[in-house]
Amino acid sequence: EERADAIRRNALALGWNLSALEEAGKLFILEARLDRNAILSGDFTIAPLLAIVQGAARRIKAKRIVVDAIDVLLRIYADPRRQQNELYGLHDWLTENGFTTVLTAKKSESQERISQYEFLDYMADCVIALDLRVLGQVTTRRLRVVKYRGSGFASNEYPYVIGDEGNVLMPISTVSLDHRALGPRISTGNEVLDEVLCGGYRRSSSIMITGASGTGKTTLACTFVKAACGRGEKVLYISFEESDDAVVTAMLSPGIDLRPAVKAGTLEFQTVMPEAMGAEQHLVRAFRQIDKLQPDHIVVDAISACKRMGMEKAAFDYLMRLVDLCKCRGITCLMTNQLEGFQPQSDFSGIGFSSLLDAIILLRYVELRREIARSLLVLKSRGSEHSNKYHHFVITDDGIRITSMPGATKVKSNVGRPSPAGSRADDRDRQSK
Numbered sequence: 001e002e003r004a005d006a007i008r009r010n011a012l013a014l015g016w017n018l019s020a021l022e023e024a025g026k027l028f029i030l031e032a033r034l035d036r037n038a039i040l041s042g043d044f045t046i047a048p049l050l051a052i053v054q055g056a057a058r059r060i061k062a063k064r065i066v067v068d069a070i071d072v073l074l075r076i077y078a079d080p081r082r083q084q085n086e087l088y089g090l091h092d093w094l095t096e097n098g099f100t101t102v103l104t105a106k107k108s109e110s111q112e113r114i115s116q117y118e119f120l121d122y123m124a125d126c127v128i129a130l131d132l133r134v135l136g137q138v139t140t141r142r143l144r145v146v147k148y149r150g151s152g153f154a155s156n157e158y159p160y161v162i163g164d165e166g167n168v169l170m171p172i173s174t175v176s177l178d179h180r181a182l183g184p185r186i187s188t189g190n191e192v193l194d195e196v197l198c199g200g201y202r203r204s205s206s207i208m209i210t211g212a213s214g215t216g217k218t219t220l221a222c223t224f225v226k227a228a229c230g231r232g233e234k235v236l237y238i239s240f241e242e243s244d245d246a247v248v249t250a251m252l253s254p255g256i257d258l259r260p261a262v263k264a265g266t267l268e269f270q271t272v273m274p275e276a277m278g279a280e281q282h283l284v285r286a287f288r289q290i291d292k293l294q295p296d297h298i299v300v301d302a303i304s305a306c307k308r309m310g311m312e313k314a315a316f317d318y319l320m321r322l323v324d325l326c327k328c329r330g331i332t333c334l335m336t337n338q339l340e341g342f343q344p345q346s347d348f349s350g351i352g353f354s355s356l357l358d359a360i361i362l363l364r365y366v367e368l369r370r371e372i373a374r375s376l377l378v379l380k381s382r383g384s385e386h387s388n389k390y391h392h393f394v395i396t397d398d399g400i401r402i403t404s405m406p407g408a409t410k411v412k413s414n415v416g417r418p419s420p421a422g423s424r425a426d427d428r429d430r431q432s433k
């Protein structure tokens with residue numbers, strides 16, 4: 001289909017130097033494209049082509065052959081029966097010569113299988129279907145193993161991404177629940193919040209700070225970031241809403257200076273619009289930076305924006321795999337979630353994955369002495385005691401201040417906060433897990 005130099009060039013874009021392999025005698029590219037001006041006449045078979053291939057294969061002692069694309073080759077025959085015969089001939093030849101062969105063929109949009117080459121499916125030992133579709137304006141690639149003779153395989157569709165390192169497959173089955181136990185306590189950056197949580201966040205746990213716009217989620221998250229970086233720990237901050245400069249500058253107002261951490265390299269940002277790419281691509285980017293930085297903690301601000309990655313399912317997959325990776329590697333994952341409207345909703349977890357969360361902190365606006373103030377409540381904290389009280393959450397020029405709620409203002413919540421019995425159930429749930 002393609003010219004040899006085009007193949008070499010395209011492979012370079014993925015970081016694969018084919019010319020070097022050719023020079024080392026490990027690869028031979030045979031240009032078998034039919035001349036556009038060739039006139040087909042009389043009867044002919046692909047046997048002479050196979051003889052050329054055999055000669056080339058013998059020269060470099062090849063064990064594997066790739067035919068790209070078999071449907072293009074077979075197009076020289078108008079008669080489908082003839083195509084089939086030639087294919088059988090090719091199959092016999094490949095088997096006799098003991099080659100492992102990868103054949104590619106195009107599948108038309110409307111057909112589930114390439115019906116005219118249906119027997120190809122029967123002939124091959126392994127059939128992999130690749131597919132590209134647009135979901136919610138975001139392109140996603142999926143891979144499915146249709147059959148694999150003499151072997152077990154995972155039969156679901158799996159998303160994959162073509163990046164600068166080739167294809168990256170992200171099977172959900174790798175989400176293994178092979179999580180590390182919650183680690184020791186680490187300071188939240190605020191002494192009172194440490195007390196409220198009976199010692200702080202747990203290392204390698206996933207924590208969500210949820211609240212309406214402007215309630216101070218980013219400020220609370222950055223309080224932790226500053227403290228962690230101050231202890232020499234590394235933090236990756238994934239921001240879906242603001243640029244790194246915007247976050248750092250905005251945090252100067254409540255007296256949280258992140259600049260030294262950025263300068264010291266203990267704090268790195270990854271800022272990208274959720275709709276800029278598909279969930280898988282976001283994931284590959286995040287994984288790559290996690291691999292590079294090896295952070296102790298990551299912040300995702302805000303997970304509610306992940307819905308814009310395409311579909312809600314895509315957002316769920318993204319977060320689930322990110323949280324899974326963090327839990328497997330012992331990385332603390334602090335997420336913020338913006339609630340719509342100003343009353344807490346029943347879906348306080350945003351994307352419906354609250355069971356993956358170890359701790360949930362709710363920030364709310366409350367009316368206090370005819371003023372709007374903020375309150376903080378720990379909704380849950382797995383494997384730990386915590387205060388069940390609302391606390392007064394104040395943002396000052398010098399960081400956050402958490403005090404007990406002044407007066408006896410009763411704040412009604414309709415978020416279905418777990419009752420003490422509920423927390424026992426939670427404990428049982430945790431133990432059974």
Ligand SMILES: Nc1ncnc2c1ncn2[C@@H]1O[C@H](COP(=O)(O)OP(=O)(O)OP(=O)(O)O)[C@@H](O)[C@H]1O
Pocket residue numbers: 211212213214215216217218219220253254255338395396397398
């Ligand atoms: N120096 C300060 N003193 C008092 N309040 C401040 C100060 N600096 C910022 N604030 C308050 O902090 C709020 C912003 O907090 P933050 O950005 O953490 O909220 P958020 O919950 O992350 O909001 P969003 O959902 O928009 O991202 C501002 O709206 C402002 O009311």
Ligand SMILES: [Mg+2]
Pocket residue numbers: 217218219301336
């Ligand atoms: Mg914010």
